[in-house]
Amino acid sequence: MSTPTPAAAPESLLASPDMPSQRQITAEIGDLHAAAAAREAAGEEAPRTLYDFAPYRSSVLRHPTKNPRLVDPETIELWSPAFGQRDVALLESDLTLQHTGEPQGERITVQGRVLDSWGRPLRNQLVEVWQANSAGRYIHQRDQHPAPLDPNFTGAGRTITNDDGEYFFTTIKPGPYPWKNHVNAWRPAHIHFSLFGTGFTQRIITQMYFPGDPLFALDPIYNTIPRQKDRDALISTYDHDLTVPEFSMGYRWDIVVDGPEATWFESEGEH
Numbered sequence: 001m002s003t004p005t006p007a008a009a010p011e012s013l014l015a016s017p018d019m020p021s022q023r024q025i026t027a028e029i030g031d032l033h034a035a036a037a038a039r040e041a042a043g044e045e046a047p048r049t050l051y052d053f054a055p056y057r058s059s060v061l062r063h064p065t066k067n068p069r070l071v072d073p074e075t076i077e078l079w080s081p082a083f084g085q086r087d088v089a090l091l092e093s094d095l096t097l098q099h100t101g102e103p104q105g106e107r108i109t110v111q112g113r114v115l116d117s118w119g120r121p122l123r124n125q126l127v128e129v130w131q132a133n134s135a136g137r138y139i140h141q142r143d144q145h146p147a148p149l150d151p152n153f154t155g156a157g158r159t160i161t162n163d164d165g166e167y168f169f170t171t172i173k174p175g176p177y178p179w180k181n182h183v184n185a186w187r188p189a190h191i192h193f194s195l196f197g198t199g200f201t202q203r204i205i206t207q208m209y210f211p212g213d214p215l216f217a218l219d220p221i222y223n224t225i226p227r228q229k230d231r232d233a234l235i236s237t238y239d240h241d242l243t244v245p246e247f248s249m250g251y252r253w254d255i256v257v258d259g260p261e262a263t264w265f266e267s268e269g270e271h
Contacts, residue, residue, distance in 0.1 A: 020055075020182045021182065022183060025055045026218060028054055028055045036050075036226030049226075050224045053223075053224045059224065073200075078201065079198070087160070088158055088160050092157050093159035094169070095155065095156070095170065095172065096171065098153075100152070101151070104134055104150050104153070105135075107170070107172060107248040107249070108171060108250070109168070109169070110191070110236065110250075110253065111168045111169075112252055112254045113164065113167075113255070114195065114255045115254060115257070116256070116259070121161070121165025122165050122257065123162060123163045124161060125165070125167075125195055127193065127194070127195055128157070129171070129191050129194075130155055130156045130192045131171065132155060132189075133150045133153045133172060134150070135148050136175030137177065139155060143177075147177070157169055171191070173210070173249070174189045176213075187215070190208060191207065191208045192206075192207055195257065205265060205266045206266060207221075208235075208236050209236065211235055211236065216231075222234070234263070234264060236252060239252040
């Protein structure tokens with residue numbers, strides 16, 4: 001039996017001649033991680049995030065170039081928004097029930113806790129998520145790669161943490177997708193998380209990944225984080241007790257918002 005020849009990629013997805021190869025990107029990632037490890041071995045404090053990270057091509061143009069300055073925000077920005085359990089409908093945390101039909105793909109449940117640096121639960125926190133569908137496609141006009149859209153999946157939801165700091169989502173496991181950072185570049189499957197805290201100025205954004213993804217070592221965004229322990233903190237854990245019989249696979253992921261063990265969050269320029 002002959003092997004079918006894959007269809008050619010549209011021109012819009014083909015890499016330009018000056019794009020680095022995956023081999024080059026992987027070598028650069030290895031060099032930068034080795035340099036960070038050497039600094040730690042020498043007793044120096046390695047940065048938790050490499051904002052000017054050459055393998056992540058757009059970070060070279062978007063990273064901060066000046067020292068941060070203290071800006072006194074408006075009072076309203078210090079005290080808003082405030083959310084309670086009645087402000088967000090329960091349905092908003094189930095991304096599989098937002099349309100008339102069933103979305104395509106593997107149904108999953110994602111649960112975890114939002115904690116401070118002392119391990120205390122943070123209640124009444126607005127948690128928002130957005131993601132690609134099971135084929136790795138976003139409902140966004142700039143996402144035109146040749147994967148199908150799902151008419152029954154929008155890919156966005158929100159919830160409020162309870163008194164134990166817990167959040168809970170039902171959704172579809174997202175697929176990986178191409179992103180043109182370099183030749184044959186693919187993002188690992190992930191879900192974006194946003195937390196608002198108690199004020200507009202406190203909003204933080206991060207990504208949750210899935211265990212065992214083969215794209216981890218190849219992804220420049222994931223690898224902007226020098227320390228392996230910090231990268232590992234972004235990977236959810238399969239939880240069989242959270243898995244619902246004949247319904248969904250379960251994943252657990254906690255978010256720590258501050259302190260030395262804080263979850264990695266994106267810089268403001270990457271939102």
